[in-house]
Amino acid sequence: MSYTVVWFKRDLRLADHAPLAHAARQGPVLCLYVLEPSLWAQPDYALQHYLFLQESLRDLARALRHRGAELQLAIGEAPEVLARLHAAAPFHTLVSHEETGNGHTFERDKAVARWCVASGVVWREWPQHGVVRRLATRNVWHARWQAHMEAPLLPEPTHIEGRLLPWPTGRWPAGGAFGLADDAPPLRQHGGRNEGLLVLQAFLDERSRQYRGGISSPLGAPTACSRLSPYLALGCLSMREVVQATRARIGALQGPEDGRQCQGLAAFLSRLHWHCHFIQKLESEPELEFRNLHRGYDGLREAEWNEAHFAALRAGRTGWPMVDACVAMLRETGWLNFRMRAMLVSVAAYPLWLHWRPVGLWLARQFIDYEPGIHWSQMQMQAGTTGINTTRVYNPVKQACDHDPQGRFVRHWLPAMRRVPDAWLFEPWRMPADVQARCGVRVGENIPAPVVDLESATRAAKARVHALRARAEVREAKAAIVEKHGSRLRRAAPRKPAARNPARQQELDF
Numbered sequence: 316m317s318y319t320v321v322w323f324k325r326d327l328r329l330a331d332h333a334p335l336a337h338a339a340r341q342g343p344v345l346c347l348y349v350l351e352p353s354l355w356a357q358p359d360y361a362l363q364h365y366l367f368l369q370e371s372l373r374d375l376a377r378a379l380r381h382r383g384a385e386l387q388l389a390i391g392e393a394p395e396v397l398a399r400l401h402a403a404a405p406f407h408t409l410v411s412h413e414e415t416g417n418g419h420t421f422e423r424d425k426a427v428a429r430w431c432v433a434s435g436v437v438w439r440e441w442p443q444h445g446v447v448r449r450l451a452t453r454n455v456w457h458a459r460w461q462a463h464m465e466a467p468l469l470p471e472p473t474h475i476e477g478r479l480l481p482w483p484t485g486r487w488p489a490g491g492a493f494g495l496a497d498d499a500p501p502l503r504q505h506g507g508r509n510e511g512l513l514v515l516q517a518f519l520d521e522r523s524r525q526y527r528g529g530i531s532s533p534l535g536a537p538t539a540c541s542r543l544s545p546y547l548a549l550g551c552l553s554m555r556e557v558v559q560a561t562r563a564r565i566g567a568l569q570g571p572e573d574g575r576q577c578q579g580l581a582a583f584l585s586r587l588h589w590h591c592h593f594i595q596k597l598e599s600e601p602e603l604e605f606r607n608l609h610r611g612y613d614g615l616r617e618a619e620w621n622e623a624h625f626a627a628l629r630a631g632r633t634g635w636p637m638v639d640a641c642v643a644m645l646r647e648t649g650w651l652n653f654r655m656r657a658m659l660v661s662v663a664a665y666p667l668w669l670h671w672r673p674v675g676l677w678l679a680r681q682f683i684d685y686e687p688g689i690h691w692s693q694m695q696m697q698a699g700t701t702g703i704n705t706t707r708v709y710n711p712v713k714q715a716c717d718h719d720p721q722g723r724f725v726r727h728w729l730p731a732m733r734r735v736p737d738a739w740l741f742e743p744w745r746m747p748a749d750v751q752a753r754c755g756v757r758v759g760e761n762i763p764a765p766v767v768d769l770e771s772a773t774r775a776a777k778a779r780v781h782a783l784r785a786r787a788e789v790r791e792a793k794a795a796i797v798e799k800h801g802s803r804l805r806r807a808a809p810r811k812p813a814a815r816n817p818a819r820q821q822e823l824d825f
C-alpha cells in the first residue's frame with residue numbers, strides 16, 4: 316500500500332500542521348526530516364541553530380511516537396534522499412509547508428519540484444503562516460493575512476499510521492561533522508515545542524504586563540519581550556496559534572487594571588503581523604538577500620569595505636560601550652531586542668561604513684532566531700538601502716543615555732566599565748589622563764578607543780546617503796518598490812518630529 320511522505324522543514328510541531336493533518340487522514344505516513352549537509356555549510360547558519368533544531372526534533376519525535384509514528388531522520392541532500400526513498404519504497408505524494416528560506420533552500424526546493432515532476436510524485440504545499448505565495452498585488456495581502464489567522468486551528472492527529480525508512484537511520488551527527496564551529500552561546504534559548512509553549516504561556520499570563528514601555532531597553536527587554544522568535548522561526552509554534560492565543564488573552568483581560576497589559580498585547584499582535592509582512596518581501600523578491608532592494612544604492616558602500624572596522628565590531632571592541640556590550644550579550648545569549656539590533660546595524664552602516672551583506676551574515680549566525688525574510692529585510696532597512704523606509708541613524712551614546720542611564724547593562728557585559736566613574740560612563744574615551752590613572756582604566760588598553768570619531772563619521776555617512784537619495788533617478792525608482800513591498804496599513808499616530816541636535820538624536824528621518 317502506498318503512503319504519503321510528510322517532509323518536516325521549519326514546522327516542527329503536530330498542532331495546526333495542515334500537511335500532517337491531511338496525510339494522516341489519507342492513510343500511512345512517513346514523517347521525514349532531512350538533515351542537509353549543504354544547508355549547514357551555508358555562511359548564515361551556526362552551531363546554535365543546529366542545537367536548537369536538534370532539541371526541537373527530539374520533542375517532535377516524542378510527540379509523534381505518542382501518536383503511533385516514528386520521526387525518520389535522513390542525512391543527505393533532499394532531492395537525493397527523496398529519490399533514494401522513492402526507488403526503494405515508491406510513494407505518490409509528498410506534502411509540506413511552503414518555506415520562505417534563504418537562497419539555498421529556495422534552490423533546493425526548485426530541485427525537489429523538478430524531481431517530483433520527473434518522477435510523477437505530487438508535491439502539495441500549504442502556507443506556513445501569513446505569507447502568500449505568488450502574490451499578485453500587495454493590496455490584498457492584509458486581508459489574506461487576517462483570513463489565515465482567523466481560520467480554525469487544525470487539531471493534532473489522534474493517530475498516525477507511521478512508516479519507516481527502508482534503510483537503517485544513523486545517529487544524529489555532532490555539529491562538527493558539518494564544519495560548524497564550536498561557538499554556541501552558553502545562555503541561548505532551548506528548542507522544542509514544549510519549551511515554546513511554556514514561553515508563550517508565561518508571556519501571555521505575566522510578562523506581557525511589561526511589554527509596553529519595556530521592550531526598548533536591553534535591561535528589561537529579555538523578560539518584557541515575548542522571546543518567541545526562535546520558536547516561530549522553526550515552527551515549533553504556529554503563528555496562527557500564537558495570534559489566536561493572544562487575541563483570547565486580550566478578550567479575557569477585563570479588569571480596570573488590565574489596560575496596560577492589553578495595550579502591550581495589541582502592540583505584540585502588530586509585531587506578529589510585521590513578521591509575515593517582512594517575510595513576504597523575501598518571498599516576493601528572493602534577491603533581496605544578496606543585493607540592494609533599491610538598485611540605485613548599488614556601489615554605495617561595497618568598494619570601501621574596511622576589514623579592521625568589521626573585526627572591531629565582531630570582537631565587541633568598537634570603543635562605544637553600548638555597542639560593545641550588545642555584542643558581548645549576543646555572544647553569550649544569542650538574542651538582542653529590536654532596538655539594540657537596529658543600533659548595531661546602524662553603527663555598522665553609518666560611522667563604520669560597512670556594507671550590510673557581510674555584517675548580515677555575521678549577525679545571522681549570532682541570532683538564535685535567524686529568519687531570513689525578517690533578517691535581510693531589516694538589514695537593508697537599517698542600512699538605508701530599501702529606498703522606501705525612513706532612514707534611521709541610531710546614536711549609541713544617546714541610546715546609552717536613554718536606555719541604560721545608570722550603566723547597569725554596560726557594566727554587566729563589560730567588566731572594565733565597572734571601574735569607570737559615572738561621569739564618564741557614556742563617553743569613557745574622553746576621560747582625562749588623571750581620571751584614567753585613578754580608576755585604573757586606560758583607554759586603548761583596558762577599554763578600546765573608538766574606531767572612528769562618531770560625530771564626524773556619522774555626519775559624513777549621512778551626507779553620502781542623503782545625496783544619493785536626492786538624485787532624480789533614485790527618487791523615481793521608489794514608486795515601484797512601494798507598490799511591490801509597501802505596507803498598505805496607515806500609521807495609527809504621526810511620528811515624533813526629529814530632534815534638533817543631530818549629534819544627539821536617536822533617530823534621524825531623512
Ligand SMILES: Cc1cc2nc3c(=O)[nH]c(=O)nc-3n(C[C@H](O)[C@H](O)[C@H](O)COP(=O)(O)OP(=O)(O)OC[C@H]3O[C@@H](n4cnc5c(N)ncnc54)[C@H](O)[C@@H]3O)c2cc1C
Nearest residue numbers: 540541542543544586589590653656657684685686690693
Ligand atoms: C537587523 C535586524 C535583524 C533582525 N533579524 C531577525 C531575525 O532573524 N529573526 C527574527 O525573528 N527577528 C529579527 N529581527 C526583528 C526583532 O528584532 C526580533 O523579532 C525580536 O527581537 C525577537 O524577540 P521577541 O520574539 O521577544 O520579540 P517580540 O517583540 O516579542 O515580537 C514578537 C514576534 O514578532 C516578530 N517581530 C518583532 N519585531 C519584528 C520586526 N521588527 N520585524 C519583523 N518581525 C518582528 C517576531 O516574529 C517576534 O518573535 C531583526 C531586527 C533587526 C533590526
